[in-house]
Amino acid sequence: MITLTLLHPLQSVAVQSWTFNDEPSIKIGRATNNEVVLYSAVVSRHHVEIRKSGVDEWEVVNVGSNGTYIDGELVERTKALDGMIVRLAKSGPKILIKIESNLSQNQSDSSNQPARSKRQPKSAKDTLIS
Numbered sequence: 001m002i003t004l005t006l007l008h009p010l011q012s013v014a015v016q017s018w019t020f021n022d023e024p025s026i027k028i029g030r031a032t033n034n035e036v037v038l039y040s041a042v043v044s045r046h047h048v049e050i051r052k053s054g055v056d057e058w059e060v061v062n063v064g065s066n067g068t069y070i071d072g073e074l075v076e077r078t079k080a081l082d083g084m085i086v087r088l089a090k091s092g093p094k095i096l097i098k099i100e101s102n103l104s105q106n107q108s109d110s111s112n113q114p115a116r117s118k119r120q121p122k123s124a125k126d127t128l129i130s
Contacts, residue, residue, distance in 0.1 A: 002026070002050065002058060004036060005096040007085070014096075026050045028088070028095070029064065042066050042089035050080060056101045060086055 004026065005017040018036055020026055027034040029047040038047075044064030053059045058080035062068035066089035068075055082099040 001100045002080075003098040003100070004028075004050070005098065006038070007094040007096055009093065012094075024052045036095075038088070038093055040088070040092055042092040044088075047088050048086065050097070053079075056099060058097070058099060060084075060097075064088070066090070066092070 001019060001021050003017055003019045006015045007013065008015050018026075020035070023035065026036065027046060027049050028036040028038065028043075029045050030037065030039060030043050031045040034046065044066055047062075047064035047066070048068045049061045049063055051059050051061055059077060060068065060070070060075065060080050061077045062075060069087040069090065070078060070084060080097050080099065082097065084097045086095045086097060087093070088095070
């Protein structure tokens, strides 16, 4: 399971989160056919993809024209790490990546509590970034 959290532009607090369980690829950008839609002038229509690359392993792949940055460095493709913050464009929105292993997810699913999904409905995936 992977959770993407949009961070406030001035403070590192969550604005919105999206949780994905079985998707092999998560597309982020301005276009409405992305799994995560961010309305910002510096975000490309198809800006970045987070692709499953193995069991509990993901990679960040830049597909936009304004670049994708991690720790201020421009990246084209890199392994996604738990707790990593990805910035779309040099001054664009920041997204925190949280990766939960299938092992820990299965352990929590085996408890007597019903499973809850954090994934937003299709109509609630859009976020305006000023």
